[in-house]
Amino acid sequence: MDSSSPSSSRNSLDTGIDAAKLEAANRYVRWNLLFLLIIFTFLLFPIWMPFTPYVNQVTNVFIIIIIGLFQLIWLVATICAIRRTLAINSRNKLKLAKAQDVESSDATANCSANIRHIVAMTLYKEPMSVLQTTLDSLVEQKNAKSCLSVIIGMECRTPDKEIKRDEVYAKYENKFLRLIVTFHPSGVPGEISGKCSNMNYACRQGLQILRQDVEYNYEKHEHIFTNCDCDAVFDPEYMLELETEYLKLDSADRHSSIWQSIIIYKRDSMPFFVDITGVLRTFFFMGVLIPWNINPMSHYSLSVKLLEEGAFTHPAYQMEDIIALIRYTIMTRREIRIRPLNLISINGPTSGANYADEIREWALQIRRWSIGAGEVFHYFIVKTYRMPGLYLSISWATRFFIYYGLVLCASAIVSVVSPIIVQLINGFATEHDPLFISDSLFSTICFIFLGTQYAFCSSPPSLSAGISLCLVMARAIITKVLGVLQEDYCIGS
Template sequence: MASSLPSSSSDSLDCGVNAAKLEAANRYVRWNLLFLLAIFVFLVFPIWMPFVPYLNRVSNLVIIVTIGLFQLIWLIATICAVRRTLAINRRNKLKAIKAQDVESSSDTETSNSSTIRHIVAMTIYKEPMSVLQATLDSLVQQKDAASRLSVIIGMESRTPDKEAKRDEVHARYKGKFLRLIVTFHPSGVPGEIPGKCSNMNYACRHGLEMLRQDANYNYDKYEHIFTNCDCDAVFDPDYMQELETEYTKLDHPDRHSSIWQSIIIYKRPSMPFFVDITGVLRTFFFMGVLIPWNINPMSHYSLSVKLLEEGAFTHPAYQMEDIIALIRYTIVTRREIRIRPLNLVSINGPTSGANFADEIREWALQVRRWTIGAGEVFHYFIVKTYRMPSVWLSITWATRFFAYYGLVLCASAIFSVISPVVVQLVSSLAAPEHERLFVSDAVFQAVCFIFLGTQYVFFLIATILVRWNLPVPGDGGNGYNKGLRGVTRGLVHWVLMLPTILAYSLVELYSFFELALRGKNVCKHNAASKSNLVLVKEDGNS
């Protein structure tokens, strides 16, 4: 097992000067301003519309149609999420049936003769070693981990006690993986920003270089699948096996034009309601929007090493390597990349804080980081859009991206809650003598209440799907959502979903304005704290 790459090989890697060139492109024209302008215009038109002659007569109708479109998006997302949940549970039942089949021994022979090997990479900075241990323990449980799975851990040069942590990892997991590589990402590289993107970029390049130089590894003899993950990821025990099964179903071109995404649950032993609700909705949107709409992977995902290298790894000057991944690989390879679902559930740790006020701060910090990352990705897309495979793909992806990050996550809750009240108040002042066309004020109020009810129906379905219908690895029957207490908590949090989403949207709106005012200076990976995160209990259950 190796711990670092000889310095002599670093000259051949894309870092330093090359990273500075990447970062310098369109530094002064920030296209995320267009993103914010579209959101802002959308949010304020209920204020100015009642003052425009004739247009003020249809303001009620415009508001209803707009909220109705949001409801349609939620309906489509709900249908997609229900279908994915059914597929996951169907696979889980088939797995239970196969586990009882005595002929399963034939699978071992097939596995041992496979020419596919797996590489998993993660980065760590100040997270507790117990969090990293939970991730590595879940990888040890993967089939044939000791003979077919290599792990790369990227640490920052500023990581406290990094040598001691490296030695602890090697001592604890010696012989449990085919290769275990730890790299130290140098700080202050020109053109890079501190964070996972630059650390992962360095770790992948150096880790693959080490595997190629390892004569006993025989790198060229195998086909490699790469999995990018956070250090707080807990994989389903069948993750690599399921990934390989889905990978081998495709022909060669599709294998190297695909990203595989499992469904992720955000879980820790206790969470305040806003952290819990945010986790439930993120899982729901995994199943209902991100994967079926082919927008972007999130948290941890898999692809061929060939695609990883053709896509130039991860961009060291951007902070959200998962949000940028699909569009970056599409642009760099100039071919359409598809996100394909893995019908199993993995676990990620949500934010954590030492007390309730700290929990709020960490939650808001995470929302802010996601939002600024989305704005940066939009800027990257506009700058590089001329390199997209087709104009149609550019238009459709940008529309889906804006619909999700700009409207669904940021504008829809604010608009749906505030605009009916605002337009009624402003209309009563600006045009009290005009009759409303098509939709009277009384009908308008009734329809808005109906939309509020249907929204809570969608929330209830999301709650039921995520909390009580997804098979969570290691739940052991005593999970966070089980029993009378779990059901009561889930229903209370269901009621609190709308105010939580509204608060989330307001933080997003603030973050977009901050990005517009401060520009590139705010685009830093200020990761939310995981210092109080516990993914593994003493009894070994996650």
């Protein structure tokens, strides 16, 4: 089924945004500036505290407490990651045991006849080989031809889009229940270019087509939606596992849940900084993002009902995954939970033709993550009055800021650099008697904490990631204030 005519009217489908309201929004004084200000204020504590009378007496105690809290957070994250790893291993062992039991294997081989799956992804300039790898992994899902529909959102600016569309149809049209390709028009008022706007258009257009398809019988089935990148490789039992977890819940919980598999990144011939970033992201998936219920990442699943109640994806933002949970919580005015799927999916990391390109692509990706975190903070502050409860609002904001603002941007920098700075500044600052912790004891405790940082595998990689995140976020936001990135970084409130 083809919905990809380039002449598709941009007015034929509501994009879910008020372009006039977005145009009137303040583009320069943004709440993400406060986000950045708080982070840098926190990082400057070790510099100004030793020079402040009376306050300088508790500098050592304060720094030790802060580093200790970071150590506690890393410990909790490590425990959560270990528990998730054990759960995945347990599922794999159970899978092997069932594979030896023919009757048990046959009993779980088929999907529910009442449930159908919809998978959506976007494509711009990515190679077709990348997309084909993703589609091949979907073909391997149980009953893909009878239960699984795929929506591919291309941009009108995608090079050779008609050729790519025809190639996809020729190879995969008969391997799924439905295959839909859309062309997202460019220059829609209020939108910014990127996955958010493309995915928003593709989902709305795709669901409209499925509802109008008489043979599909849309209303007779429950639908589970999976949002993914075009470089995702799914576990062969992803849809089956997702469906099993979906059916365990009652109706209310089904439509208040987002399912997240554990994502690992291909590590073949990757530069060390890309490799470190990928390992850290997998760790944070298991240790922080899922158990702390902050946000899904890369590819995730939810009911189509929740997708529609949450107004799909916001086309005026860049990172549709970071904003997903808080947007759906605000739009539905109920708490949304992230639930783990105990299986592994594979994503492709950033890559370039040479080492310089690798660094450039890696820096651009970190910049996108940094801007994504900042704009979500802005979105939350502007929309916080619509949160379903004060406790949930404060709780989520605290978890979000601790992770993105402190753990990613500050924890390793403070843990490694602040003891050195404090010791150096104490030599120039006015003499004072430190309370409780002397300078020598301070040094000893900091060395112990430095050792535990290595035990958590956090010190070198997290220090690098933290410095990069802070610098890139600062550059992006400062450039925004100067108006250079007005179109790229314009986000609606």
